[in-house]
Amino acid sequence: MNTQASRQSVPATRAIADTLVDLIEREAREGDLLPGHFVGTKKELLERFGVAPATLGEAIRVLRNRGVITVKPGPGGGIFLAAQSPITRLGHSLIQLEATDASVEDCLGITDSLDQEVVRDAVRYRTAQDAADLAAMLVELERVWGDTDLAQPLNWRLHKRIAEITPNRILSIVYTNVVDYILTHLDGVPNAPGFSSTSEDRLDVHRRLVQGIVDQDLDTALDAVRDHRTVLSRK
Template sequence: MQDTDTVSQVTFDRSDARSSIAETLVERMEETIRGSSLGPGHRLGTKEDLRRQFGVAPATLAEAIRVLRLRGVLDVRPGPGGGIFVAEQSPLVRLGHDMLQLGADGTSITHCLAVLDVLDQEVALDAAAHRTEQDVAELTELLERLRRTWPDPAESQRCNWDLHRRLALISPNVLLRTMYTRLVDYISGELGQAITAEDFRKGSADRLQVHVDLVDAVIRGDQRGAEAMALRHRGLTRPDR
């Protein structure tokens, strides 16, 4: 008889990666909490209760609980009356979790790009104010790669997102950095095919030059110049423009 794990009617061969089974269990447990509107402090049961409920092996459940604890979704309390509880999440934890759920919510690329347009200005200001020698070296290399690959729409689009992501990583503002890079990851990964070569190449010469001028301003530490380039850049990546 084949040895399997099951998660609410979903069956997996043992040959499947354990992490994939645990990831599916994480999703099902989160769906249970959201779907039943379970509030902070609600007791889900013991580990054995949950193992039986979802029909999984102890190791699979342990991995799912570990992930959900790291995300701030679950608490584990020992002793009499203990068990697995819905965690009290801080607003920042909830924001981070919501950012991870962008794909599940069907967020459109137009909405993502609209938010990036707004955040670009703050990213540019922080990058110009806080860039280090290492940042300058890496931005210079990324810009050169963007120039080199510009004739290839697919490759230059990837380089474009790499450059924007790297600019955001300079910011000391953790919230800004996290929101921006999450959005870039979502757009470049999940929605990459939604931005066609034709969309990306609109105003091609101007689009390349604004990136050159933006990086140049950041390298010089020119905040006003970087902000001006971010404003000029605004809206250029929207497919509906």
């Protein structure tokens, strides 16, 4: 057996499977196809796409895990579109976002609108471990604040950690996924005239935000949220 060739075929198979997954999802979305729509049998899909059985099998596995399709065995069986919950569709839509689909300003519009509820819950529900984590992250943020390349990713991870505290799962999921999108696709710095991501004003806002959550002082935390938005808008 050629071990090197075997290792090289695995990523190639996965890459083709990912392409196949994207194609089937796009056809379902753009064709406004309803749950129960017959996608085809495995044999038909193999012939249609001209892929290896292992590649089709991997694509089917991914699509099933995402809740996009169901597979029915036996006569009259095959692969059908599944009924997806709104939460599932939301998750898949976030996954499919590309770097050109949104700007950091778009993302800030979302996080700004959710910050008050995220922080309100953080003040109410934070545990001792949450408080310790946030305090440690703030110390590290203060240490690297003058270096935008280091400070901005850590800044966003701080906000993500705050959002992980809320017991409101949909709030946490939306917020943390928007932050992950920023960390993955964007540089995290808004394109606003005169904006300084390393100003002392902004660092002080983050100090007060963390202190309010650690002390469970809602007024201090919400004042910091308002100033966080105000600092951004006036720069």
